[in-house]
Amino acid sequence: MKFLALLALAIPLLAQQHGTDPIQLDNGARIYSGTCSVCHGPDGDQVSGVELKKGQFRRAATDDDLAKIIQTGIPGTAMPPNNINSGNLVALVAYLHAMRDFKTKKVTLGSATTGRTVFEGKGGCAGCHRVNGNGSHMALDLSDVGAVRTPAYLEDALLEPETANLPQHRFIRATTRTGEQITGRRMNEDTLTIQIIDSKERLRSLNKADLRTYEIEKESRMPSYRDKLTAAERADVIAYLVSLKGAAK
Numbered sequence: 416m417k418f419l420a421l422l423a424l425a426i427p428l429l430a431q432q433h434g435t436d437p438i439q440l441d442n443g444a445r446i447y448s449g450t451c452s453v454c455h456g457p458d459g460d461q462v463s464g465v466e467l468k469k470g471q472f473r474r475a476a477t478d479d480d481l482a483k484i485i486q487t488g489i490p491g492t493a494m495p496p497n498n499i500n501s502g503n504l505v506a507l508v509a510y511l512h513a514m515r516d517f518k519t520k521k522v523t524l525g526s527a528t529t530g531r532t533v534f535e536g537k538g539g540c541a542g543c544h545r546v547n548g549n550g551s552h553m554a555l556d557l558s559d560v561g562a563v564r565t566p567a568y569l570e571d572a573l574l575e576p577e578t579a580n581l582p583q584h585r586f587i588r589a590t591t592r593t594g595e596q597i598t599g600r601r602m603n604e605d606t607l608t609i610q611i612i613d614s615k616e617r618l619r620s621l622n623k624a625d626l627r628t629y630e631i632e633k634e635s636r637m638p639s640y641r642d643k644l645t646a647a648e649r650a651d652v653i654a655y656l657v658s659l660k661g662a663a664k
């Protein structure tokens with residue numbers, strides 16, 4: 416019985432990890448622009464005879480071929496070997512397939528200094544997020560968000576938190592067998608337990624076997640800043656976020 420209950424809890428979480436995962440694509444896009452676009456260009460068409468964006472590869476028939484080309488390079492040509500871990504490799508291959516549909520949109524960056532003022536003041540961001548030790552534990556710590564997200568992702572997060580962010584960041588709502596209701600942000604999870612930051616900012620570890628219900632909230636807690644900030648203020652906030660590389664942790 417216990418085994419069945421565990422399975423029922425695990426399936427929805429696993430399901431989220433398949434399909435086109437926007438965070439994975441964003442990660443792939445970031446690696447591409449950092450490592451590959453110097454030669455291949457933002458649209459993958461700068462090396463003559465190679466059109467990465469078309470999704471047709473002369474030298475690769477399968478994803479495994481692609482991964483191998485990326486890792487070992489193409490001997491005798493300028494295509495170098497790349498030392499990329501397997502998770503990032505999967506993200507990069509996913510991005511190569513999705514490049515065609517990926518909007519290479521230009522994001523305006525304003526002043527990071529003004530952005531910080533908006534973040535801590537008018538935007539009310541620090542009421543939920545934490546940066547370099549200041550602010551709330553309620554939502555994600557953004558201290559290194561500039562190192563892990565592209566400007567386009569950050570802009571989407573501000574304009575459309577509903578569609579931009581993945582459910583894996585969403586809050587969970589659980590009821591224990593004794594009837595206690597707990598909501599909070601999921602920090603970590605293994606087969607038997609789940610760790611959350613509850614609404615009072617306390618870290619709690621829950622045994623999955625002790626939970627009667629467990630669900631991920633469908634609504635984002637993050638408000639859209641489409642109307643709450645001007646375009647100039649958003650550009651400032653994005654510049655500030657881009658500047659957060661996690662150095663001063």
Ligand code: HEC
Pocket residue numbers: 447450451452453454455462464465466471472473474475481484485489492493494495497507
């Ligand atoms: C130093 C320049 C350079 C860098 C950096 C580079 N490439 Fe290449 N890449 C090339 C060249 C040149 C070719 C064409 C080789 C040939 O076939 O003559 C190539 C070929 C390829 C091919 C094969 C295309 C096909 O049609 O089969 C793929 C896929 C590819 N690169 C992906 C990447 C990815 C992904 C990255 C980043 C991790 C990357 N490259 C980084 C220069 C580069």
Ligand code: HEC
Pocket residue numbers: 534538539540541542543544554555560564569572573576577580581584585586634635636637638640652656
């Ligand atoms: C009421 C709480 C709240 C406020 C206020 C808030 N956020 Fe969020 N934010 C969240 C939550 C919760 C998430 C996680 C995703 C979700 O639930 O949609 C999130 C996600 C994000 C993300 C995505 C991070 C990632 O790596 O995926 C960014 C960037 C972000 N917020 C920036 C901001 C900025 C900048 C502001 C202020 C202009 C702000 N947030 C205000 C709650 C908030």
